[in-house]
Amino acid sequence: xxxxxxxxxxxxxxxxxxxxxxxxxxxxxxxxxxxxxxxxxxxxxxxxxxxxxxxxxxxxxxxxxxxxxxxxxxxxxxxxxxxxxxxxxxxxxxxxxxxxxxxxxxxxxxxxxxxxxxxxxxxxxxxxxxxxxxxxxxxxxxxxxxxxxxxxxxxxxxxxxxxxxxxxxxxxxxxxxxxxxxxxxxxxxxxxxxxxxxxxxxxxxxxxxxxxxxxxxxxxxxxxxxxxxxxxxxxxxxxxxxxxxxxxxxxxxxxxxxxxxxxxxxxxxxxxxxxxxxxxxxxxxxxx
Amino acid sequence: xxxxxxxxxxxxxxxxxxxxxxxxxxxxxxxxxxxxxxxxxxxxxxxxxxxxxxxxxxxxxxxxxxxxxxxxxxxxxxxxxxxxxxxxxxxxxxxxxxxxxxxxxxxxxxxxxxxxxxxxxxxxxxxxxxxxxxxxxxxxxxxxxxxxxxxxxxxxxxxxxxxxxxxxxxxxxxxxxxxxxxxxxxxxxxxxxxxxxxxxxxxxxxxxxxxxxxxxxxxxxxxxxxxxxxxxxxxxxxxxxxxxxxxxxxxxxxxxxxx
Amino acid sequence: xxxxxxxxxxxxxxxxxxxxxxxxxxxxxxxxxxxxxxxxxxxxxxxxxxxxxxxxxxxxxxxxxxxxxxxxxxxxxxxxxxxxxxxxxxxxxxxxxxxxxxxxxxxxxxxxxxxxxxxxxxxxxxxxxxxxxxxxxxxxxxxxxxxxxxxxxxxxxxxxxxxxxxxxxxxxxxxxxxxxxxxxxxxxxxxxxxxxxxxxxxxxxxxxxxxxxxxxxxxxxxxxxxxxxxxxxxxxxxxxxxxxxxxxxxxxxxxxxxxxxxxxxxxxxxxxxxxxxxxxxxxxxxxxxxxxxxxxxxxxxxxxxxxxxxxxxxxxxxxxxxxxxxxxxxxxxxxxxxxxxxxxxxxxxxxxxxxxxxxxxxxx
Numbered sequence: 001x002x003x004x005x006x007x008x009x010x011x012x013x014x015x016x017x018x019x020x021x022x023x024x025x026x027x028x029x030x031x032x033x034x035x036x037x038x039x040x041x042x043x044x045x046x047x048x049x050x051x052x053x054x055x056x057x058x059x060x061x062x063x064x065x066x067x068x069x070x071x072x073x074x075x076x077x078x079x080x081x082x083x084x085x086x087x088x089x090x091x092x093x094x095x096x097x098x099x100x101x102x103x104x105x106x107x108x109x110x111x112x113x114x115x116x117x118x119x120x121x122x123x124x125x126x127x128x129x130x131x132x133x134x135x136x137x138x139x140x141x142x143x144x145x146x147x148x149x150x151x152x153x154x155x156x157x158x159x160x161x162x163x164x165x166x167x168x169x170x171x172x173x174x175x176x177x178x179x180x181x182x183x184x185x186x187x188x189x190x191x192x193x194x195x196x197x198x199x200x201x202x203x204x205x206x207x208x209x210x211x212x213x214x215x216x217x218x219x220x221x222x223x224x225x226x227x228x229x230x231x232x233x234x235x236x237x238x239x240x241x242x243x244x245x246x247x248x249x250x251x252x253x254x255x256x257x258x259x260x261x262x263x264x265x266x267x268x269x270x271x272x273x274x275x276x277x278x279x280x281x282x283x284x285x286x287x288x
Numbered sequence: 289x290x291x292x293x294x295x296x297x298x299x300x301x302x303x304x305x306x307x308x309x310x311x312x313x314x315x316x317x318x319x320x321x322x323x324x325x326x327x328x329x330x331x332x333x334x335x336x337x338x339x340x341x342x343x344x345x346x347x348x349x350x351x352x353x354x355x356x357x358x359x360x361x362x363x364x365x366x367x368x369x370x371x372x373x374x375x376x377x378x379x380x381x382x383x384x385x386x387x388x389x390x391x392x393x394x395x396x397x398x399x400x401x402x403x404x405x406x407x408x409x410x411x412x413x414x415x416x417x418x419x420x421x422x423x424x425x426x427x428x429x430x431x432x433x434x435x436x437x438x439x440x441x442x443x444x445x446x447x448x449x450x451x452x453x454x455x456x457x458x459x460x461x462x463x464x465x466x467x468x469x470x471x472x473x474x475x476x477x478x479x480x481x482x483x484x485x486x487x488x489x490x491x492x493x494x495x496x497x498x499x500x501x502x503x504x505x506x507x508x509x510x511x512x513x514x515x516x517x518x519x520x521x522x523x524x525x526x527x528x529x530x531x532x533x534x535x536x537x538x539x540x541x542x543x544x545x546x547x
Numbered sequence: 548x549x550x551x552x553x554x555x556x557x558x559x560x561x562x563x564x565x566x567x568x569x570x571x572x573x574x575x576x577x578x579x580x581x582x583x584x585x586x587x588x589x590x591x592x593x594x595x596x597x598x599x600x601x602x603x604x605x606x607x608x609x610x611x612x613x614x615x616x617x618x619x620x621x622x623x624x625x626x627x628x629x630x631x632x633x634x635x636x637x638x639x640x641x642x643x644x645x646x647x648x649x650x651x652x653x654x655x656x657x658x659x660x661x662x663x664x665x666x667x668x669x670x671x672x673x674x675x676x677x678x679x680x681x682x683x684x685x686x687x688x689x690x691x692x693x694x695x696x697x698x699x700x701x702x703x704x705x706x707x708x709x710x711x712x713x714x715x716x717x718x719x720x721x722x723x724x725x726x727x728x729x730x731x732x733x734x735x736x737x738x739x740x741x742x743x744x745x746x747x748x749x750x751x752x753x754x755x756x757x758x759x760x761x762x763x764x765x766x767x768x769x770x771x772x773x774x775x776x777x778x779x780x781x782x783x784x785x786x787x788x789x790x791x792x793x794x795x796x797x798x799x800x801x802x803x804x805x806x807x808x809x810x811x812x813x814x815x816x817x818x819x820x821x822x823x824x825x826x827x828x829x830x831x832x833x834x835x836x837x838x839x840x841x842x843x844x845x846x847x848x849x850x851x852x853x854x855x856x857x858x859x860x861x862x863x864x865x866x867x868x869x870x871x872x873x874x875x876x877x878x879x880x881x882x883x884x885x886x887x888x889x890x891x892x893x894x895x896x897x898x899x900x901x902x903x904x905x906x907x908x909x910x911x
Contacts (some may be wrong), residue, residue, distance in 0.1 A: 007456045008375055015368040016383070022424040023386045026401035033404065086301045089294045101298070108305050110528040112485045114502055115521040118509045119308035122315065125513065127324040129311060159308065162301075212392065220394035223487050227509055237396045237488070244400055244492065254404075257397045264393060444636035447603050450623040451630045452650030452701060462649075466640045 034254035052255035068235045072218035075157040079165040079214045087169035109163045120156045148230030156228045157218045164213035172206030208271040316518035333519035350501035357422035358479035365430030373438040391428035395488035403492045413495030421493045422483045430475035437471030554579045560609035569595050571762040584740045586748040587758035593741045601630045629698035630707040635690045637682040644678040650701045668700035688719045708740045745785045789874040791830040795822045809870045827909035834877035836903040840896040847896030852889045
C-alpha cells in the first residue's frame, strides 16, 4: 500500500532507527577502528595503518588462528558426519513421529550452553565417568587426561553445536522428494550412485547452511575453550575477548573479528552458489 | 538390516545428546562432597543454592533482563515484520541484509561492535547496555518467526478489514495481531531463551552493577567442578522444559479453539 | 445527486505495476441499481479495475467519481464501497456473527443496532442458524454467503464482487448465481461483478463490460455483446463462434451486397451499411445460427460431418468444409423427427438463417 499513514511512519522510524544505531553504526565503528592504532586512554588513534592485519599473520597470533580454524573445521566435519545420517534417518520415519524426533534434538538446545559445556567437563574429568567406565571395562589402567586438551574443546563444541547442523540438514531432506530416489533406482542407479548423483547435490545447500551455523560459533565460543581447553587451546573468540577486555588493544581485536566476518562472507557465498547451482540444473522442482 | 542400523544410530545420537545432561541431573542429588563419587541421595546442593545470595540475585537479574528483552524485542520485531511484509519502502534490501547479517554473524562480532558503540556513546555498562544488546541480537529471530506467519495467510483478509471500514491501526489490532499471535508468542519465547542463555554478548557489555546468571555460572565453572552448579543446571532445565510445555499447550489450545 | 442516473464514473483511470501497464486510461460509467459485469480473460485488468474502485490500489492517473465526488485519494475504509473477495477472506478467529458485525463495529454503531442489522443480513443470505460457527466450520458455499452478508450489512453504495463464485463447484455456482440476483433485487444495491466466465456474465448482468489487455473492448447488454460483438476478440470470448474470411464481390445497392466465401458467391443484406468492392471482411456465425442440410440441397457450403454430440437440448456437430475449415453447428432437437440424425463421415451442406450473420472489418 502506497498511502502514508501515521502508523506506517512510526513503525518505519522505530525499526530503521534501531537497525542504523545498533547494527550499521557499530559495525562501521569496528571496521574503521581495525585500521587505527591502539591508544591507552582513547582506545584508538590515528594514523591509518594495516599493522593490525599484518600482526594477525605473525607466528605468535597466526599459530593460534590456524589452530582455532583447525579445531573449528574438525568440529564442523564431526558434526556433519554425525548429523547427515541422522537427519536422513529421521526424514525416513513416518510423518507423525518426525516432529517428536526433531523436538528431542531441540530440547538440549533449550538448556544453557554454558551448563552443557560444564556437563562435558564433569564427564571428561580425570576422575569423571568416562575414565571410570574405561577402567571398569579394562580398556585402560590409568585414567586418561582428557580435560584441557584439544579433543575436549572439540567434543564440547560438537556437543553444543550438533543441533545447528541437524536442523538445516533435516529441512533439505524433508524437501527431497522420495520419488526422485525411486526414479534413480528405477533408472538402474545403485545406492551409492544415487547418493552421489542425486542426494548429495540436492542436499548441498543444507550441508553448507549447517557448516555455516556450526563453524562460525565454533570459532567464537570462547567460554567452551575456557572451561574445557585450558591455556593452550584458544579460539579466535578468546583472542578477540582478550584484546578487548584485558589487553585493551581494540584495533587488533577489531581486525581479528573482521577475519571472522570474512569467513562468514565466504561461507555465505558458497551457500548461495550451491543453491543457484541446483536451480540452474533445473532440479528446483525437487526442492520446491 | 538397514532399518535396524538406522534405529540404532538414531538412539546413539540421542544418547550422546542426553547422557551429559542426565549425568548432571543425577549428580545434583549426590550426597557426597566428592563431585565424582556417588554418595547417596540428598537435596543438600539445592538447599545450598537457596543460601547463595549472589546466585539468587544474579538469577533475578537474568529473569528481569530476559523478560524485558523478550517483550521489547517482540514489540519491535513484530512491527518490523509487519512493515517488511506490508509496506514498500526505500532501502528494503539493505534492511533485510542487516537483519540477515545480525542473524548470521558470530555473537562475538556483534558483541564487540556494541561494546565499541556503548563506550563511544558513553552508555553506562549495566542493565541498559545489556538490554539494548540483547534486543539487538534477538531481533532478527523474532522478525523471521513473525514474518513467516505473516506471509503464510491470505492477505485479502486484511484488505477485507480495511474495506469494511477499519483504519490501518484498527485493522492491525483486531485482525492482524490475533492471526499472528501464535507466532508472536513463539517469538517471545525464542527471545526469552536466547536472552537468558547468552554468555558471549553479555560478557562484553555487562557492568559491575548488574550481574546476570550465565556470567555468574561462568565464573563458577571456570575454576572447577562445583556441585551446586549441577543443582542450578537441573533447576534451569526444569524451568525451560516447563516453559516449553506451557507454550506448546497454549499454542495447541489456541489453534484448536481460537474463538 | 441522481443526475443522469450515474453512480460511479471513471475518467481516464490508468495503472501500471513496475513499468508494465495493466490498465490503459479507461472511462466507465456505472448506473444506479444495475448489475454490471467486468468480463475478460485473466490478466485483462478487470481485477485491477475493481481494486482501484475498492481503494486497494491508487490510480496513476484519472479520477474516480462516486456521486460526483472524487474518491481516488481515499483509503478503502473511507469509501462507501464494499468488496466480496474471491477467497472470501473471512477473519479466521471470529465467528460468523462477529465477521458480519466487523464493519459496523468499525463504524462504532450502537450494540443494539449492530445485533439487529447483523441478524437482518444473515437472514438475507439464510444463515441465521450458523451465527456462532467459525469460518473453518463452514462449507465453501456458506463462507461465500458470510462474505456477502459481511459486505451488504454496511449498505454500500456499490458492491464489488471479485470472481466470488470461482471456487464453488458447478451446481453450487448455479445456485449462487440465482441467490446473488435475488439479493441484489431485494437490497437494491448496485453490483459490480468480475468474472472470466462468459456464461455467468451473460446470465446475471444488466450490462457486460468486456476487457482485453488493460482496456475496455465493448460495453453493452448481454444480448448486445453476444449478438453484435464489436471485434473478433469479443465474438470469440463471449460464446462460441464460427469466423469466415470473405471478400466483397459486388455492391448491388445500399442494402444488398454479395461476398466471395469458400469459393462461392453469396448474397447478403446489409441494411444501409456501405461496403466497397474488394474489401476483406470477417463473417461471424454462432453455432446455433447454422443449419445442416442434406447434400442434395440447393444451397449451403458442402462439407462432411466429423463429430456429432448429443447435448440433451441440442445436437452439436463439427463439420469440415471442403475448403478445410472446421465449423461448429448447434441445432435444436427436432421434435417432429426425433430419429433424424447425421452420422459421422456423412456429407452435408452448411447453411444459415439469412440475416443472422454479422460482418466485421478484417483484422490482421
